[in-house]
Amino acid sequence: xxxxxxxxxxxxxxxxxxxxxxxxxxxxxxxxxxxxxxxxxxxxxxxxxxxxxxxxxxxxxxxxxxxxxxxxxxxxxxxxxxxxxxxxxxxxxxxxxxxxxxxxxxxxxxxxxxxxxxxxxxxxxxxxxxxxxxxxxxxxxxxxxxxxxxxxxxxxxxxxxxxxxxxxxxxxxxxxxxxxxxxxxxxxxxxxxxxxxxxxxxxxxxxxxxxxxxxxxxxxxxxxxxxxxxxxxxxxxxxxxxxxxxxxxxxxxxxxxxxxxxxxxxxxxxxxxxxxxxxxxxxxxxxxxxxxxxxxxxxxxxxxxxxxxxxxxxxxx
Numbered sequence: 001x002x003x004x005x006x007x008x009x010x011x012x013x014x015x016x017x018x019x020x021x022x023x024x025x026x027x028x029x030x031x032x033x034x035x036x037x038x039x040x041x042x043x044x045x046x047x048x049x050x051x052x053x054x055x056x057x058x059x060x061x062x063x064x065x066x067x068x069x070x071x072x073x074x075x076x077x078x079x080x081x082x083x084x085x086x087x088x089x090x091x092x093x094x095x096x097x098x099x100x101x102x103x104x105x106x107x108x109x110x111x112x113x114x115x116x117x118x119x120x121x122x123x124x125x126x127x128x129x130x131x132x133x134x135x136x137x138x139x140x141x142x143x144x145x146x147x148x149x150x151x152x153x154x155x156x157x158x159x160x161x162x163x164x165x166x167x168x169x170x171x172x173x174x175x176x177x178x179x180x181x182x183x184x185x186x187x188x189x190x191x192x193x194x195x196x197x198x199x200x201x202x203x204x205x206x207x208x209x210x211x212x213x214x215x216x217x218x219x220x221x222x223x224x225x226x227x228x229x230x231x232x233x234x235x236x237x238x239x240x241x242x243x244x245x246x247x248x249x250x251x252x253x254x255x256x257x258x259x260x261x262x263x264x265x266x267x268x269x270x271x272x273x274x275x276x277x278x279x280x281x282x283x284x285x286x287x288x289x290x291x292x293x294x295x296x297x298x299x300x301x302x303x304x305x306x307x308x309x310x311x312x313x314x315x316x317x
Contacts, residue, residue, distance in 0.1 A: 246285025
């Protein structure tokens with residue numbers, strides 16, 4: 001996910017004024033302006049399929065909503081293993097979806113701060129405060145963090161992506177206050193094969209705070225509030241299977257024409273009228289909109305195809 005670019009600068013990240021929620025609000029406003037309707041708190045129970053074609057969805061409340069197409073931006077496992085009955089799908093497709101690797105490996109800690117943290121190694125006016133920061137002195141240190149994840153534990157000494165967005169956008173906090181966003185690697189979807197506990201969650205957060213405090217004396221005293229998101233919370237709150245923020249591992253065998261599975265990399269599914277547009281599809285995760293844009297192009301192409309209408313009295317050879 002460091003392969004993107006902003007205005008020609010490879011690996012650069014962009015900030016949205018007002019935070020990431022501003023991106024969501026902008027998308028919603030554009031959709032509504034085009035005549036769309038957005039419903040929240042309307043959990044989909046399953047896709048309504050008739051004669052091998054998607055006709056709509058059934059909500060958890062029992063309400064049925066019909067449409068020409070169903071376009072899912074849920075991950076491939078949630079879409080086809082939870083929202084569609086097995087009998088509607090080819091065996092080989094089902095097998096490949098089940099084998100799709102989607103293990104979560106990261107968490108998030110958001111920290112409200114009473115004041116801007118100080119790092120003795122940095123001048124107070126350093127531009128680094130406005131950048132993406134890491135505490136990494138060796139590849140071996142990163143490997144040890146990854147080893148913990150492979151063993152089914154959160155990283156005792158995690159690899160942190162830290163940003164202080166309020167240094168660029170003061171509107172994200174009250175005057176004089178700051179906000180730190182920590183993307184934390186690594187955190188497994190389960191701890192030693194079991195679900196996360198509150199004690200695990202607290203230990204995960206402490207591993208983050210203790211590392212920052214090593215480089216920023218007094219950091220703990222600046223903390224006003226903290227929000228912790230383990231893979232458990234990520235899956236429960238936003239529906240990402242196993243808390244994988246990219247809707248599937250970005251490994252070589254799950255990229256390009258293999259994403260999500262061979263034979264279905266063009267955003268279509270084995271079910272007529274059911275399309276995929278989430279990050280389980282090419283080119284994967286990140287805030288770029290490419291999967292959705294590509295899916296829209298394929299859907300428009302299909303809608304433009306002439307439909308062959310046949311009379312029952314005639315055969316087509």
